[in-house]
Amino acid sequence: MKDVLEEATEIWFGPQHVSAHGWAAKLTLVGDYIVECDPNAGYFHRSAEKCLEFRDFRQGALIMERLCMLEAFLAEYPYVSAVEKIAGIDVPDRAKIMRTIMMEASRIHSLQFWWGQFAAELGLFTMLLWPWVDREFFLDAFEELTGSRHAVSYNTPGGVKYDFTDKFLSKLDRAIQRLEERMPKFRDMLLRSPTFKVRTKGIGRFDANQGLRWGISGPNIRACGVPMDLRKDSPDENLTYDMADWEVPTYTNEDHPGESDAYDRMVQRFLEIETSVDIIRQLLPQVPEGEIYERKARGKVNRLPEGEAYGRVEGTRGVTSLYLRTMDKAQTPYRAKIRGPCFNSYYSLKHLVPGNKFADFIVIFGSLDPYPGWWDR
């Protein structure tokens, strides 16, 4: 019997590929089928962990948010949280709830970006631009609050940097209203579109056990029906998810319970956005009066005692966390280790892709919502 690999073609998907923005996977094709997929990290490496060792504890958060600009409010939180734990800083109540609101807004914005990106990967540019227009409303609100659309630098050890203004609140409200108005349209264009169904149903399917073994977290594992969510499972004392009444969004497909394919992951993203909108709607009236920044933190952050801490948050794409180690009277971290959520989903392509058609590779990749900034730190 002849070995199929004798007729195999190797093809590099990236790093100059238009869809491969900062990554490259080596695919082995036999005919139109992929028999082997070798994801490669390292094309987007920016030495963020080393950079953190040379920045003081206020500047570190700015490095963190540049790892993933789409979820900047979420990305900088693990570092801030770890610094607060080591320094023993109490965050004012107003700052806690403001952080939570902005993180959820950031999550919505990131998921909207992903809608557009995934639709473009599936070849429909109308759906690329529709969510991106709505996303502009959130970016306007972020700009009103922080002065910057992406590099927000909002969270800081001890609280937040900018206070909510009436103009910002009206802009945020407008963005959420616009999102809710357009939600039925997106349902039609994504979930009910016949061409979307035939492209995504049954593609890139894995079950909950496999997902957990590969270390996949976030919406990708919740789409398998696993209610795994750091917001509920281990509530952070500096965030106020417990002040809102909400359920962990999980989706179970009746056809194959416990498994998720690309279509289920899209449905899950809709649930995620609805939950985030729900949380923001409930938290906004509860924002108390008071300080947004703990004044004692200003001195404490200059020099930290010896210690180690683990800051983590439920990011848009999964568990985002950071291990921070400091020496005594440290001005900079001794070591900072970032755990991004996308490394696991990216390398799970190795198991998910073989056996699929070449055209489906980008669908599987896109459905996991990977962001190269999270696997190349």
Added chain:
Amino acid sequence: MQIDFFQWLAGIPTWLYDIIMWLHGIIVWIFNGVWGIFVFVWAAVVGNFWFLFRAIIFPGLVFIVLGIIFAVWFTRKMWGRIQDRRGPTHIGKYGGFQLFADAIKLVSKETIIPDKAKRWMFRFLPCLLLVIVLLPFAFIPWSPSWFIADLSVSLVLIFAFLTAVPVIALLAGWVSGSKYSLIGGFRAANNQFAAEIPMIISSVGPTLLAGSLSLMGIAQAQSNVWFVVLLPINLATFMVSSIASVGTFPFDSPVADSEIIFGWRTEFSGIYFTMTYFAEFAEQMLYSAMMVALFLGGFHGLPFLPPAMNFIIKFLIVFFLYIVVTSSFYRLRPDQIVEYCWKYLLPLSILNVVLAMLAIVYLPGLAGLLMIGG
């Protein structure tokens, strides 16, 4: 022998005269030749003035090229409106000159030919593609008087020309020396394999009803009833399979940019890319014009308008439908394209022909309206 100096001196005027006469002869010969060519060309131009005018100006080259420029602008503007943006705005009124700016930019760009490419074919194929796509416009019956050529088998000839398009795409993918180009070329061939049979069978209906294989004959036969009344499903199947044959969204797997960069066009740059880009729009325009001629009554329509205007209005409506379809569906996989085209389009197109035949047999008076003998 001694030279007689004085005799030699006396011969100089004759010698000069002979030289002048020789030059005069040359000038007269050249003048006569040029004049003869001029007379010949003039006679040809004046005698065939209207044919040349049609071939070059109105339904011919200039009109088609201007039409392509308009089509690109119209497509971009419509896509912009559908996608919540504005499309080109800056250059010219409503961005009308954007394509000229793009064309100047593309033409002035460096032509990059990969090392592994077959250089001669790489340069030749895009030109050939544009020529092959522009040729069938000669058979489009814009009006009873405005057409370039009318053969009794022009429909067959158009399909023969268009079959060469994916072959060129496959060759272009082959000679580009890139794996992505090669995959794109095979996908282009795959699209044609899927779409060609349903498209040709969809055009069987009008041919049978008109009793003619000439586009002009088919258009003229629709003076009482447009064939879309009898063959509505065939119009749809023809449209879908023509989109698949052109290879635009949602059947754009030959040039799927998120999967295979730009398919068989990946390595083309500068003027060669411009030519393939023009060819795609020219092909869309050609299929729109064919749909008008085959199903939508050709140049028949509002009686107070000139026939060519009727044709162009319907042509624009069909082209607009193209744009709407191409901006509302996700890209299908190559195997799905083949599956849907053979599983659904082919039976549907045959079904409609059968239904039309039954209608002619069982509905009295219809045959008279259609001007079918008997």
